[in-house]
Amino acid sequence: MSFRAFRRAVALGLALALVVLRYWLLRLHGSPTMERRAQWMQTSCRGILTALGITYRVEGLPPSHGLVVSNHLSYLDILILSAAMPCFFVAKMEIDGWPYFGKAARVGGTIFLDRSSLASATTVAEQMSERLKLAVPVLLFPEGTSTDGSQVLRFHSRLIDPATAAGIEITAAAVHYVIEDGTPEQALCWYGDTEFLPHLIKTLEAPGFLARVRFGRARVYPDRRTAADQTHAEITSMRLQLSLP
Numbered sequence: 001m002s003f004r005a006f007r008r009a010v011a012l013g014l015a016l017a018l019v020v021l022r023y024w025l026l027r028l029h030g031s032p033t034m035e036r037r038a039q040w041m042q043t044s045c046r047g048i049l050t051a052l053g054i055t056y057r058v059e060g061l062p063p064s065h066g067l068v069v070s071n072h073l074s075y076l077d078i079l080i081l082s083a084a085m086p087c088f089f090v091a092k093m094e095i096d097g098w099p100y101f102g103k104a105a106r107v108g109g110t111i112f113l114d115r116s117s118l119a120s121a122t123t124v125a126e127q128m129s130e131r132l133k134l135a136v137p138v139l140l141f142p143e144g145t146s147t148d149g150s151q152v153l154r155f156h157s158r159l160i161d162p163a164t165a166a167g168i169e170i171t172a173a174a175v176h177y178v179i180e181d182g183t184p185e186q187a188l189c190w191y192g193d194t195e196f197l198p199h200l201i202k203t204l205e206a207p208g209f210l211a212r213v214r215f216g217r218a219r220v221y222p223d224r225r226t227a228a229d230q231t232h233a234e235i236t237s238m239r240l241q242l243s244l245p
Contacts, residue, residue: 004053005204011051012204019044019104034109038086038136041108045082052203058084060215063137063171067128067163068215069231070173071152071239072141074190076203077175080211082108087139088131090124090159098196109136113159115144121158128162137171142228146191149177152236157228164227169218172231174238180208185243214238 001009026032026040049056054076062085070081078089088109096102096112106112111127114120131138142155163170177185188206190199203209216234221227 001201002205005201008051008053008204012048015044015047015051016100018047023107034088034131034134035086035136037107037109038088041082041104042086044104044108045079049079049083052079052209053206054080054209054211056080056083056211056213058213058215060217062215063169063218065132065135066137066169066171066218067132067160068137068139068171068173069142069155069160069227069235070139071149071175071235072143072146073149073175073177073185074146074188074199075196076177076188076190076211077141077146078105080175080213081139081173084213085137087137090128090138090140093120111138125159125162128159129166132162132166132168139173142231146189148186148189148191149239150186152232152239155228155232157224160227161224164221164224167220169220170227170231171218172216172234172238174214174216174235174242176212176214176239176242178210178212179206180210183207212242214242 022040022043026036032040068087070077081087088111090111090113091105093112093114095105111124113124128138140159142160143153144156147153177188179187188203188209216238221230
C-alpha cells in the first residue's frame with residue numbers, strides 16, 4: 001500500500017468514527033426525523049469523500065423533493081449524490097448486511113430492495129410513496145445494477161411508478177468520474193464480480209478524482225414507462241456532455 005493510500009485509509013477511519021459521533025450527538029435531541037437523518041447522511045458522506053480525496057462538482061439545481069433517477073457506476077455514487085443533496089436511497093438488500101455501512105445506510109433512511117422478490121418490490125413502492133410526501137427527495141438507480149460506464153442500461157420502470165402515479169416531479173441526474181491523470185472512468189467503476197475491498201484499495205491508491213453530477217429539470221410524466229425512457233435519454237445525453245473536454 002502506498003503512502004497516499006495509507007494516509008487516506010487513516011483519514012477514512014477517522015471520518016467513519018466521526019459519523020458515529022455525529023449520530024449520537026443527533027440522538028441527544030431525541031429521535032431524529034427522517035429529514036434530519038438525511039441531513040446527517042449528507043454531512044457524513046461529505047466527510048468520507050474528503051477522506052478519500054474525492055472532490056465533487058454539482059451542475060444544475062439539486063431538487064428538494066420528488067424522485068431523482070440516476071445512472072449507477074459504483075457505491076461511490078451514494079457518497080457523491082448524498083453529498084450533493086439530502087436524500088433517501090433505494091438500494092439492494094445486500095448492502096443492509098455490510099459491516100458498518102449497512103447500519104449507517106439504514107439509519108440514514110435507505111429503503112432496501114430484495115431484487116429477487118416481487119413482494120419486496122411492492123413493499124418498497126409503498127415505502128417510496130410515503131417518503132415522496134416529505135421535503136427530501138428519494139433517489140433511485142433504475143438500471144438496477146452498477147455498470148462500467150460504457151453505456152446507460154435500459155431503466156426498469158416499476159419503482160418509478162410511485163412518483164408518476166401521484167403526479168410527483170422526477171429529476172434526472174447524471175454522474176461522471178474524472179481521474180486527474182487521464183485514467184479512464186471505468187477504472188473506478190464497481191461492477192460485475194469486483195470485490196469491495198480490492199476496489200476500495202484501488203480508490204485509495206487513485207490520483208486526484210473529481211465526480212461531476214449534473215441535474216436536469218424536474219418534470220411530471222404521464223406514466224412510468226414514459227418517465228423511464230425519457231429520463232434514460234436525458235441522462236445518456238448529460239453523460240455524453242460531461243465526458244467532453
